[in-house]
Amino acid sequence: MRFVEREDWGAPATSPASYLPSARGVKIHYLGTAYTSRAHSLCDDYVRSIRASHLANVRENYVDIAYTALVCEHGVVFEGRGTHKRPGANGNADLNSADYAVCALLGSSGLVAPPDAMLAGLRDAIDWLRRDGDAGDWLGGHRDGYATECPGDQLYAWVRKGAPRPADGGQEEAEGGVYRVKPGDYLAVIARRLDVDWRDLARVNGLREPYTIYPGQELRIPEPAGREVPPFPGEGAFVLGRSHPAVVTLDEGLIRGGWTRHHDGNGYQKGPRFTEYTRRNVADAQRSDAVLREDPDGYPGPLTWKFILS
Ligand SMILES: [Zn+2]
Ligand SMILES: [Zn+2]
Structure with missing residues:
Protein backbone atom coordinates (compact mmCIF):
# COMPACT_ATOMS: atom_id res chain seq x y z
CA MET A 1 0.00 0.00 0.00
CA ARG A 2 1.21 3.46 -0.87
CA PHE A 3 0.19 5.42 2.23
CA VAL A 4 0.52 9.11 3.12
CA GLU A 5 0.25 9.81 6.84
CA ARG A 6 -1.63 12.86 8.08
CA GLU A 7 1.51 14.76 8.97
CA ASP A 8 2.92 14.19 5.50
CA TRP A 9 0.04 15.96 3.79
CA GLY A 10 -0.17 18.78 6.31
CA ALA A 11 -2.71 17.74 8.95
CA PRO A 12 -1.97 17.54 12.70
CA ALA A 13 -0.53 14.08 13.49
CA THR A 14 -3.56 12.89 15.46
CA SER A 15 -7.19 13.58 14.65
CA PRO A 16 -9.24 15.20 17.46
CA ALA A 17 -12.24 13.01 16.48
CA SER A 18 -13.84 10.69 19.08
CA TYR A 19 -12.46 7.25 19.81
CA LEU A 20 -13.99 4.35 17.89
CA PRO A 21 -13.14 0.95 19.44
CA SER A 22 -14.25 -1.08 16.43
CA ALA A 23 -16.50 -0.82 13.38
CA ARG A 24 -19.02 -3.05 11.61
CA GLY A 25 -17.12 -2.39 8.40
CA VAL A 26 -16.28 0.21 5.75
CA LYS A 27 -18.42 2.58 3.69
CA ILE A 28 -17.13 3.83 0.37
CA HIS A 29 -17.75 7.43 -0.75
CA TYR A 30 -16.97 9.63 -3.73
CA LEU A 31 -16.69 13.41 -4.10
CA GLY A 32 -20.02 13.90 -5.84
CA THR A 33 -18.75 17.09 -7.53
CA ALA A 34 -16.95 17.82 -10.77
CA TYR A 35 -13.44 16.42 -10.57
CA THR A 36 -10.71 16.40 -13.19
CA SER A 37 -7.99 13.84 -13.61
CA ARG A 38 -4.73 15.44 -12.48
CA ALA A 39 -1.04 14.84 -11.89
CA HIS A 40 -0.33 13.08 -8.59
CA SER A 41 1.75 16.07 -7.46
CA LEU A 42 -1.60 17.92 -7.07
CA CYS A 43 -3.40 15.22 -5.04
CA ASP A 44 -2.18 16.35 -1.61
CA ASP A 45 -3.30 19.93 -2.40
CA TYR A 46 -6.71 18.52 -3.11
CA VAL A 47 -6.85 16.53 0.13
CA ARG A 48 -5.87 19.68 2.04
CA SER A 49 -8.63 21.62 0.30
CA ILE A 50 -11.18 19.01 1.38
CA ARG A 51 -10.02 19.27 4.99
CA ALA A 52 -10.21 23.08 4.82
CA SER A 53 -13.74 22.99 3.41
CA HIS A 54 -14.84 20.51 6.09
CA LEU A 55 -13.39 22.65 8.86
CA ALA A 56 -15.19 25.67 7.38
CA ASN A 57 -18.53 23.81 7.32
CA VAL A 58 -20.43 25.47 10.16
CA ARG A 59 -23.59 23.41 9.76
CA GLU A 60 -21.81 20.05 10.23
CA ASN A 61 -19.38 21.48 12.79
CA TYR A 62 -16.62 19.06 11.75
CA VAL A 63 -13.58 18.79 14.01
CA ASP A 64 -11.44 17.40 11.18
CA ILE A 65 -11.61 16.09 7.63
CA ALA A 66 -14.71 13.88 7.72
CA TYR A 67 -13.23 10.76 6.09
CA THR A 68 -11.21 7.93 7.59
CA ALA A 69 -9.05 7.83 4.46
CA LEU A 70 -9.04 9.16 0.90
CA VAL A 71 -7.79 7.37 -2.21
CA CYS A 72 -6.62 9.17 -5.34
CA GLU A 73 -6.78 7.96 -8.94
CA HIS A 74 -3.11 6.95 -8.67
CA GLY A 75 -3.94 4.43 -5.95
CA VAL A 76 -2.32 6.34 -3.09
CA VAL A 77 -4.11 6.15 0.29
CA PHE A 78 -4.16 9.43 2.24
CA GLU A 79 -4.79 8.97 5.96
CA GLY A 80 -7.87 10.95 7.03
CA ARG A 81 -9.06 10.64 10.62
CA GLY A 82 -7.36 7.27 10.63
CA THR A 83 -8.00 4.06 12.56
CA HIS A 84 -10.03 4.05 15.79
CA LYS A 85 -11.47 7.49 15.10
CA ARG A 86 -15.16 8.02 14.43
CA PRO A 87 -15.67 9.40 10.90
CA GLY A 88 -18.08 12.24 10.14
CA ALA A 89 -19.12 11.46 6.59
CA ASN A 90 -21.71 8.69 6.83
CA GLY A 91 -24.75 10.89 7.45
CA ASN A 92 -25.53 10.80 11.18
CA ALA A 93 -24.03 9.82 14.53
CA ASP A 94 -25.30 6.22 14.42
CA LEU A 95 -23.98 5.66 10.90
CA ASN A 96 -20.65 7.23 11.85
CA SER A 97 -20.30 4.94 14.85
CA ALA A 98 -21.06 1.92 12.67
CA ASP A 99 -18.58 2.12 9.82
CA TYR A 100 -15.38 3.76 8.66
CA ALA A 101 -15.69 6.16 5.72
CA VAL A 102 -13.26 5.90 2.80
CA CYS A 103 -13.57 8.47 -0.01
CA ALA A 104 -12.43 7.97 -3.59
CA LEU A 105 -11.26 11.16 -5.35
CA LEU A 106 -13.80 10.47 -8.05
CA GLY A 107 -16.31 12.96 -9.45
CA SER A 108 -19.93 12.98 -10.51
CA SER A 109 -18.63 14.61 -13.70
CA GLY A 110 -15.15 14.67 -15.22
CA LEU A 111 -13.32 11.67 -13.78
CA VAL A 112 -16.29 9.34 -13.12
CA ALA A 113 -14.88 5.90 -13.99
CA PRO A 114 -12.61 4.57 -11.23
CA PRO A 115 -9.21 3.65 -12.73
CA ASP A 116 -7.79 0.26 -11.72
CA ALA A 117 -5.09 1.96 -9.65
CA MET A 118 -7.81 3.68 -7.60
CA LEU A 119 -9.67 0.39 -7.04
CA ALA A 120 -6.42 -1.21 -5.87
CA GLY A 121 -5.87 1.70 -3.45
CA LEU A 122 -9.43 1.41 -2.09
CA ARG A 123 -8.89 -2.32 -1.60
CA ASP A 124 -5.64 -1.49 0.26
CA ALA A 125 -7.55 0.91 2.54
CA ILE A 126 -10.25 -1.68 3.31
CA ASP A 127 -7.63 -4.32 4.15
CA TRP A 128 -5.74 -1.82 6.34
CA LEU A 129 -8.87 -0.92 8.34
CA ARG A 130 -9.71 -4.58 8.88
CA ARG A 131 -6.17 -5.33 9.97
CA ASP A 132 -5.35 -2.28 12.12
CA GLY A 133 -8.72 -0.65 12.81
CA ASP A 134 -10.87 -3.55 14.02
CA ALA A 135 -13.22 -3.17 11.07
CA GLY A 136 -15.55 -6.10 10.44
CA ASP A 137 -16.33 -7.68 7.09
CA TRP A 138 -19.32 -5.50 6.25
CA LEU A 139 -18.77 -3.45 3.12
CA GLY A 140 -21.07 -0.94 1.46
CA GLY A 141 -21.53 2.51 0.01
CA HIS A 142 -22.67 5.77 1.58
CA ARG A 143 -26.08 5.15 -0.08
CA ASP A 144 -26.66 2.02 2.01
CA GLY A 145 -29.06 3.23 4.69
CA TYR A 146 -28.81 6.88 3.67
CA ALA A 147 -30.48 8.80 0.82
CA THR A 148 -27.60 9.81 -1.47
CA GLU A 149 -26.15 8.99 -4.90
CA CYS A 150 -22.76 8.48 -3.21
CA PRO A 151 -20.48 6.71 -4.20
CA GLY A 152 -21.87 6.90 -7.78
CA ASP A 153 -23.16 3.96 -9.82
CA GLN A 154 -19.83 2.78 -11.25
CA LEU A 155 -17.98 2.64 -7.95
CA TYR A 156 -21.00 1.25 -6.13
CA ALA A 157 -21.24 -1.63 -8.62
CA TRP A 158 -17.66 -2.58 -7.71
CA VAL A 159 -18.41 -2.32 -3.97
CA ARG A 160 -21.43 -4.63 -4.44
CA LYS A 161 -19.15 -7.20 -6.03
CA GLY A 162 -17.12 -7.22 -2.81
CA ALA A 163 -14.47 -4.71 -3.92
CA PRO A 164 -12.29 -7.18 -5.83
CA ARG A 165 -8.66 -6.22 -6.35
CA PRO A 166 -8.12 -5.53 -10.09
CA ALA A 167 -6.61 -8.55 -11.83
CA ASP A 168 -3.47 -6.67 -12.79
CA GLY A 169 -3.13 -5.20 -9.30
CA GLY A 170 -3.88 -1.75 -10.69
CA GLN A 171 -0.29 -1.37 -11.75
CA GLU A 172 -0.73 -1.82 -15.48
CA GLU A 173 -0.58 1.88 -16.19
CA ALA A 174 2.93 2.14 -14.90
CA GLU A 175 4.30 -1.26 -15.91
CA GLY A 176 5.89 -2.17 -19.19
CA GLY A 177 5.68 1.40 -20.45
CA VAL A 178 2.30 0.72 -22.06
CA TYR A 179 -1.13 2.18 -21.34
CA ARG A 180 -4.26 0.46 -22.65
CA VAL A 181 -6.89 3.01 -23.69
CA LYS A 182 -10.22 2.71 -21.87
CA PRO A 183 -13.64 3.79 -23.18
CA GLY A 184 -14.10 7.53 -22.72
CA ASP A 185 -10.37 8.27 -22.45
CA TYR A 186 -8.91 11.15 -24.35
CA LEU A 187 -5.32 12.11 -24.77
CA ALA A 188 -5.07 15.05 -22.37
CA VAL A 189 -6.73 13.08 -19.55
CA ILE A 190 -4.45 10.07 -20.04
CA ALA A 191 -1.42 12.36 -20.04
CA ARG A 192 -2.44 14.02 -16.79
CA ARG A 193 -3.11 10.65 -15.18
CA LEU A 194 0.28 9.30 -16.28
CA ASP A 195 2.02 12.55 -15.35
CA VAL A 196 3.45 13.06 -18.82
CA ASP A 197 3.27 15.84 -21.40
CA TRP A 198 0.37 15.08 -23.77
CA ARG A 199 2.44 16.21 -26.76
CA ASP A 200 5.15 13.70 -25.81
CA LEU A 201 2.44 11.04 -25.57
CA ALA A 202 1.22 11.96 -29.07
CA ARG A 203 4.75 12.09 -30.46
CA VAL A 204 6.03 8.71 -29.20
CA ASN A 205 2.85 7.07 -30.53
CA GLY A 206 2.96 8.79 -33.91
CA LEU A 207 -0.36 10.51 -33.33
CA ARG A 208 -1.26 13.66 -35.23
CA GLU A 209 -4.24 15.95 -35.13
CA PRO A 210 -7.06 15.16 -34.43
CA TYR A 211 -5.26 12.68 -32.11
CA THR A 212 -7.80 9.88 -32.52
CA ILE A 213 -7.42 6.97 -30.10
CA TYR A 214 -9.69 3.98 -29.55
CA PRO A 215 -10.50 1.71 -26.58
CA GLY A 216 -8.06 -1.18 -26.28
CA GLN A 217 -5.32 0.65 -28.16
CA GLU A 218 -1.93 0.37 -26.51
CA LEU A 219 -0.06 3.62 -26.07
CA ARG A 220 3.63 3.78 -25.31
CA ILE A 221 4.25 5.89 -22.23
CA PRO A 222 6.92 8.57 -22.70
CA GLU A 223 9.35 9.64 -20.00
CA PRO A 224 7.68 11.68 -17.27
CA ALA A 225 7.80 15.38 -17.96
CA GLY A 226 9.49 15.97 -14.59
CA ARG A 227 8.58 19.60 -14.61
CA GLU A 228 9.37 21.83 -11.67
CA VAL A 229 6.72 24.44 -11.12
CA PRO A 230 8.42 27.86 -11.07
CA PRO A 231 7.60 30.08 -8.07
CA PHE A 232 4.40 32.10 -8.34
CA PRO A 233 5.39 35.54 -9.65
CA GLY A 234 2.64 37.42 -7.77
ZN1 LIG B 1 -20.55 9.90 0.63
ZN1 LIG C 1 -2.72 10.89 -6.80
Whole structure:
Protein backbone atom coordinates (compact mmCIF):
# COMPACT_ATOMS: atom_id res chain seq x y z
CA MET A 1 0.00 0.00 0.00
CA ARG A 2 1.21 3.46 -0.87
CA PHE A 3 0.19 5.42 2.23
CA VAL A 4 0.52 9.11 3.12
CA GLU A 5 0.25 9.81 6.84
CA ARG A 6 -1.63 12.86 8.08
CA GLU A 7 1.51 14.76 8.97
CA ASP A 8 2.92 14.19 5.50
CA TRP A 9 0.04 15.96 3.79
CA GLY A 10 -0.17 18.78 6.31
CA ALA A 11 -2.71 17.74 8.95
CA PRO A 12 -1.97 17.54 12.70
CA ALA A 13 -0.53 14.08 13.49
CA THR A 14 -3.56 12.89 15.46
CA SER A 15 -7.19 13.58 14.65
CA PRO A 16 -9.24 15.20 17.46
CA ALA A 17 -12.24 13.01 16.48
CA SER A 18 -13.84 10.69 19.08
CA TYR A 19 -12.46 7.25 19.81
CA LEU A 20 -13.99 4.35 17.89
CA PRO A 21 -13.14 0.95 19.44
CA SER A 22 -14.25 -1.08 16.43
CA ALA A 23 -16.50 -0.82 13.38
CA ARG A 24 -19.02 -3.05 11.61
CA GLY A 25 -17.12 -2.39 8.40
CA VAL A 26 -16.28 0.21 5.75
CA LYS A 27 -18.42 2.58 3.69
CA ILE A 28 -17.13 3.83 0.37
CA HIS A 29 -17.75 7.43 -0.75
CA TYR A 30 -16.97 9.63 -3.73
CA LEU A 31 -16.69 13.41 -4.10
CA GLY A 32 -20.02 13.90 -5.84
CA THR A 33 -18.75 17.09 -7.53
CA ALA A 34 -16.95 17.82 -10.77
CA TYR A 35 -13.44 16.42 -10.57
CA THR A 36 -10.71 16.40 -13.19
CA SER A 37 -7.99 13.84 -13.61
CA ARG A 38 -4.73 15.44 -12.48
CA ALA A 39 -1.04 14.84 -11.89
CA HIS A 40 -0.33 13.08 -8.59
CA SER A 41 1.75 16.07 -7.46
CA LEU A 42 -1.60 17.92 -7.07
CA CYS A 43 -3.40 15.22 -5.04
CA ASP A 44 -2.18 16.35 -1.61
CA ASP A 45 -3.30 19.93 -2.40
CA TYR A 46 -6.71 18.52 -3.11
CA VAL A 47 -6.85 16.53 0.13
CA ARG A 48 -5.87 19.68 2.04
CA SER A 49 -8.63 21.62 0.30
CA ILE A 50 -11.18 19.01 1.38
CA ARG A 51 -10.02 19.27 4.99
CA ALA A 52 -10.21 23.08 4.82
CA SER A 53 -13.74 22.99 3.41
CA HIS A 54 -14.84 20.51 6.09
CA LEU A 55 -13.39 22.65 8.86
CA ALA A 56 -15.19 25.67 7.38
CA ASN A 57 -18.53 23.81 7.32
CA VAL A 58 -20.43 25.47 10.16
CA ARG A 59 -23.59 23.41 9.76
CA GLU A 60 -21.81 20.05 10.23
CA ASN A 61 -19.38 21.48 12.79
CA TYR A 62 -16.62 19.06 11.75
CA VAL A 63 -13.58 18.79 14.01
CA ASP A 64 -11.44 17.40 11.18
CA ILE A 65 -11.61 16.09 7.63
CA ALA A 66 -14.71 13.88 7.72
CA TYR A 67 -13.23 10.76 6.09
CA THR A 68 -11.21 7.93 7.59
CA ALA A 69 -9.05 7.83 4.46
CA LEU A 70 -9.04 9.16 0.90
CA VAL A 71 -7.79 7.37 -2.21
CA CYS A 72 -6.62 9.17 -5.34
CA GLU A 73 -6.78 7.96 -8.94
CA HIS A 74 -3.11 6.95 -8.67
CA GLY A 75 -3.94 4.43 -5.95
CA VAL A 76 -2.32 6.34 -3.09
CA VAL A 77 -4.11 6.15 0.29
CA PHE A 78 -4.16 9.43 2.24
CA GLU A 79 -4.79 8.97 5.96
CA GLY A 80 -7.87 10.95 7.03
CA ARG A 81 -9.06 10.64 10.62
CA GLY A 82 -7.36 7.27 10.63
CA THR A 83 -8.00 4.06 12.56
CA HIS A 84 -10.03 4.05 15.79
CA LYS A 85 -11.47 7.49 15.10
CA ARG A 86 -15.16 8.02 14.43
CA PRO A 87 -15.67 9.40 10.90
CA GLY A 88 -18.08 12.24 10.14
CA ALA A 89 -19.12 11.46 6.59
CA ASN A 90 -21.71 8.69 6.83
CA GLY A 91 -24.75 10.89 7.45
CA ASN A 92 -25.53 10.80 11.18
CA ALA A 93 -24.03 9.82 14.53
CA ASP A 94 -25.30 6.22 14.42
CA LEU A 95 -23.98 5.66 10.90
CA ASN A 96 -20.65 7.23 11.85
CA SER A 97 -20.30 4.94 14.85
CA ALA A 98 -21.06 1.92 12.67
CA ASP A 99 -18.58 2.12 9.82
CA TYR A 100 -15.38 3.76 8.66
CA ALA A 101 -15.69 6.16 5.72
CA VAL A 102 -13.26 5.90 2.80
CA CYS A 103 -13.57 8.47 -0.01
CA ALA A 104 -12.43 7.97 -3.59
CA LEU A 105 -11.26 11.16 -5.35
CA LEU A 106 -13.80 10.47 -8.05
CA GLY A 107 -16.31 12.96 -9.45
CA SER A 108 -19.93 12.98 -10.51
CA SER A 109 -18.63 14.61 -13.70
CA GLY A 110 -15.15 14.67 -15.22
CA LEU A 111 -13.32 11.67 -13.78
CA VAL A 112 -16.29 9.34 -13.12
CA ALA A 113 -14.88 5.90 -13.99
CA PRO A 114 -12.61 4.57 -11.23
CA PRO A 115 -9.21 3.65 -12.73
CA ASP A 116 -7.79 0.26 -11.72
CA ALA A 117 -5.09 1.96 -9.65
CA MET A 118 -7.81 3.68 -7.60
CA LEU A 119 -9.67 0.39 -7.04
CA ALA A 120 -6.42 -1.21 -5.87
CA GLY A 121 -5.87 1.70 -3.45
CA LEU A 122 -9.43 1.41 -2.09
CA ARG A 123 -8.89 -2.32 -1.60
CA ASP A 124 -5.64 -1.49 0.26
CA ALA A 125 -7.55 0.91 2.54
CA ILE A 126 -10.25 -1.68 3.31
CA ASP A 127 -7.63 -4.32 4.15
CA TRP A 128 -5.74 -1.82 6.34
CA LEU A 129 -8.87 -0.92 8.34
CA ARG A 130 -9.71 -4.58 8.88
CA ARG A 131 -6.17 -5.33 9.97
CA ASP A 132 -5.35 -2.28 12.12
CA GLY A 133 -8.72 -0.65 12.81
CA ASP A 134 -10.87 -3.55 14.02
CA ALA A 135 -13.22 -3.17 11.07
CA GLY A 136 -15.55 -6.10 10.44
CA ASP A 137 -16.33 -7.68 7.09
CA TRP A 138 -19.32 -5.50 6.25
CA LEU A 139 -18.77 -3.45 3.12
CA GLY A 140 -21.07 -0.94 1.46
CA GLY A 141 -21.53 2.51 0.01
CA HIS A 142 -22.67 5.77 1.58
CA ARG A 143 -26.08 5.15 -0.08
CA ASP A 144 -26.66 2.02 2.01
CA GLY A 145 -29.06 3.23 4.69
CA TYR A 146 -28.81 6.88 3.67
CA ALA A 147 -30.48 8.80 0.82
CA THR A 148 -27.60 9.81 -1.47
CA GLU A 149 -26.15 8.99 -4.90
CA CYS A 150 -22.76 8.48 -3.21
CA PRO A 151 -20.48 6.71 -4.20
CA GLY A 152 -21.87 6.90 -7.78
CA ASP A 153 -23.16 3.96 -9.82
CA GLN A 154 -19.83 2.78 -11.25
CA LEU A 155 -17.98 2.64 -7.95
CA TYR A 156 -21.00 1.25 -6.13
CA ALA A 157 -21.24 -1.63 -8.62
CA TRP A 158 -17.66 -2.58 -7.71
CA VAL A 159 -18.41 -2.32 -3.97
CA ARG A 160 -21.43 -4.63 -4.44
CA LYS A 161 -19.15 -7.20 -6.03
CA GLY A 162 -17.12 -7.22 -2.81
CA ALA A 163 -14.47 -4.71 -3.92
CA PRO A 164 -12.29 -7.18 -5.83
CA ARG A 165 -8.66 -6.22 -6.35
CA PRO A 166 -8.12 -5.53 -10.09
CA ALA A 167 -6.61 -8.55 -11.83
CA ASP A 168 -3.47 -6.67 -12.79
CA GLY A 169 -3.13 -5.20 -9.30
CA GLY A 170 -3.88 -1.75 -10.69
CA GLN A 171 -0.29 -1.37 -11.75
CA GLU A 172 -0.73 -1.82 -15.48
CA GLU A 173 -0.58 1.88 -16.19
CA ALA A 174 2.93 2.14 -14.90
CA GLU A 175 4.30 -1.26 -15.91
CA GLY A 176 5.89 -2.17 -19.19
CA GLY A 177 5.68 1.40 -20.45
CA VAL A 178 2.30 0.72 -22.06
CA TYR A 179 -1.13 2.18 -21.34
CA ARG A 180 -4.26 0.46 -22.65
CA VAL A 181 -6.89 3.01 -23.69
CA LYS A 182 -10.22 2.71 -21.87
CA PRO A 183 -13.64 3.79 -23.18
CA GLY A 184 -14.10 7.53 -22.72
CA ASP A 185 -10.37 8.27 -22.45
CA TYR A 186 -8.91 11.15 -24.35
CA LEU A 187 -5.32 12.11 -24.77
CA ALA A 188 -5.07 15.05 -22.37
CA VAL A 189 -6.73 13.08 -19.55
CA ILE A 190 -4.45 10.07 -20.04
CA ALA A 191 -1.42 12.36 -20.04
CA ARG A 192 -2.44 14.02 -16.79
CA ARG A 193 -3.11 10.65 -15.18
CA LEU A 194 0.28 9.30 -16.28
CA ASP A 195 2.02 12.55 -15.35
CA VAL A 196 3.45 13.06 -18.82
CA ASP A 197 3.27 15.84 -21.40
CA TRP A 198 0.37 15.08 -23.77
CA ARG A 199 2.44 16.21 -26.76
CA ASP A 200 5.15 13.70 -25.81
CA LEU A 201 2.44 11.04 -25.57
CA ALA A 202 1.22 11.96 -29.07
CA ARG A 203 4.75 12.09 -30.46
CA VAL A 204 6.03 8.71 -29.20
CA ASN A 205 2.85 7.07 -30.53
CA GLY A 206 2.96 8.79 -33.91
CA LEU A 207 -0.36 10.51 -33.33
CA ARG A 208 -1.26 13.66 -35.23
CA GLU A 209 -4.24 15.95 -35.13
CA PRO A 210 -7.06 15.16 -34.43
CA TYR A 211 -5.26 12.68 -32.11
CA THR A 212 -7.80 9.88 -32.52
CA ILE A 213 -7.42 6.97 -30.10
CA TYR A 214 -9.69 3.98 -29.55
CA PRO A 215 -10.50 1.71 -26.58
CA GLY A 216 -8.06 -1.18 -26.28
CA GLN A 217 -5.32 0.65 -28.16
CA GLU A 218 -1.93 0.37 -26.51
CA LEU A 219 -0.06 3.62 -26.07
CA ARG A 220 3.63 3.78 -25.31
CA ILE A 221 4.25 5.89 -22.23
CA PRO A 222 6.92 8.57 -22.70
CA GLU A 223 9.35 9.64 -20.00
CA PRO A 224 7.68 11.68 -17.27
CA ALA A 225 7.80 15.38 -17.96
CA GLY A 226 9.49 15.97 -14.59
CA ARG A 227 8.58 19.60 -14.61
CA GLU A 228 9.37 21.83 -11.67
CA VAL A 229 6.72 24.44 -11.12
CA PRO A 230 8.42 27.86 -11.07
CA PRO A 231 7.60 30.08 -8.07
CA PHE A 232 4.40 32.10 -8.34
CA PRO A 233 5.39 35.54 -9.65
CA GLY A 234 2.64 37.42 -7.77
CA GLU A 235 -0.75 38.61 -8.93
CA GLY A 236 0.80 41.84 -10.26
CA ALA A 237 2.27 39.85 -13.17
CA PHE A 238 -1.20 39.31 -14.63
CA VAL A 239 -2.82 42.62 -15.52
CA LEU A 240 -5.05 42.76 -18.58
CA GLY A 241 -3.22 44.38 -21.51
CA ARG A 242 0.15 44.48 -19.72
CA SER A 243 3.27 42.41 -20.42
CA HIS A 244 5.29 40.34 -17.97
CA PRO A 245 7.80 37.48 -18.58
CA ALA A 246 5.69 35.16 -16.37
CA VAL A 247 2.88 35.33 -18.94
CA VAL A 248 5.10 33.38 -21.37
CA THR A 249 5.51 30.63 -18.76
CA LEU A 250 1.77 30.70 -18.11
CA ASP A 251 1.05 30.42 -21.85
CA GLU A 252 3.35 27.39 -22.12
CA GLY A 253 1.28 25.70 -19.39
CA LEU A 254 -2.01 26.63 -21.07
CA ILE A 255 -0.79 25.22 -24.39
CA ARG A 256 0.53 22.03 -22.71
CA GLY A 257 -2.79 21.52 -20.96
CA GLY A 258 -4.84 22.15 -24.09
CA TRP A 259 -6.60 25.26 -22.72
CA THR A 260 -6.32 27.26 -25.94
CA ARG A 261 -9.78 27.63 -27.42
CA HIS A 262 -9.80 31.44 -27.10
CA HIS A 263 -7.50 33.18 -29.59
CA ASP A 264 -7.40 35.95 -32.18
CA GLY A 265 -8.12 33.60 -35.10
CA ASN A 266 -4.56 32.36 -35.66
CA GLY A 267 -4.44 29.82 -32.84
CA TYR A 268 -3.28 30.56 -29.32
CA GLN A 269 0.41 31.53 -29.21
CA LYS A 270 2.62 32.18 -26.22
CA GLY A 271 3.72 35.72 -25.53
CA PRO A 272 4.42 38.17 -22.69
CA ARG A 273 1.12 40.09 -22.89
CA PHE A 274 -1.79 39.07 -20.66
CA THR A 275 -4.67 39.39 -23.10
CA GLU A 276 -8.39 38.78 -22.81
CA TYR A 277 -7.73 35.48 -24.66
CA THR A 278 -5.19 34.53 -22.00
CA ARG A 279 -7.69 35.39 -19.29
CA ARG A 280 -10.46 33.30 -20.88
CA ASN A 281 -8.16 30.31 -21.39
CA VAL A 282 -7.07 30.55 -17.74
CA ALA A 283 -10.76 30.64 -16.77
CA ASP A 284 -11.28 27.40 -18.77
CA ALA A 285 -8.44 25.80 -16.84
CA GLN A 286 -9.96 26.97 -13.55
CA ARG A 287 -13.34 25.57 -14.52
CA SER A 288 -11.79 22.14 -15.06
CA ASP A 289 -10.73 21.92 -11.40
CA ALA A 290 -13.25 21.27 -8.63
CA VAL A 291 -11.68 23.79 -6.27
CA LEU A 292 -10.66 26.51 -8.70
CA ARG A 293 -14.03 26.46 -10.47
CA GLU A 294 -15.55 28.21 -7.47
CA ASP A 295 -14.12 31.46 -8.83
CA PRO A 296 -13.09 31.13 -12.50
CA ASP A 297 -12.09 34.78 -12.93
CA GLY A 298 -9.22 33.98 -15.31
CA TYR A 299 -6.60 35.68 -13.16
CA PRO A 300 -3.94 33.27 -11.83
CA GLY A 301 -3.40 33.06 -8.08
CA PRO A 302 -0.87 30.64 -6.55
CA LEU A 303 -3.18 27.58 -6.85
CA THR A 304 -4.18 28.29 -10.46
CA TRP A 305 -0.51 28.87 -11.31
CA LYS A 306 0.46 25.49 -9.85
CA PHE A 307 -2.49 23.71 -11.48
CA ILE A 308 -1.72 25.04 -14.97
CA LEU A 309 2.04 24.48 -14.76
CA SER A 310 2.04 20.98 -13.21
ZN1 LIG B 1 -20.55 9.90 0.63
ZN1 LIG C 1 -2.72 10.89 -6.80
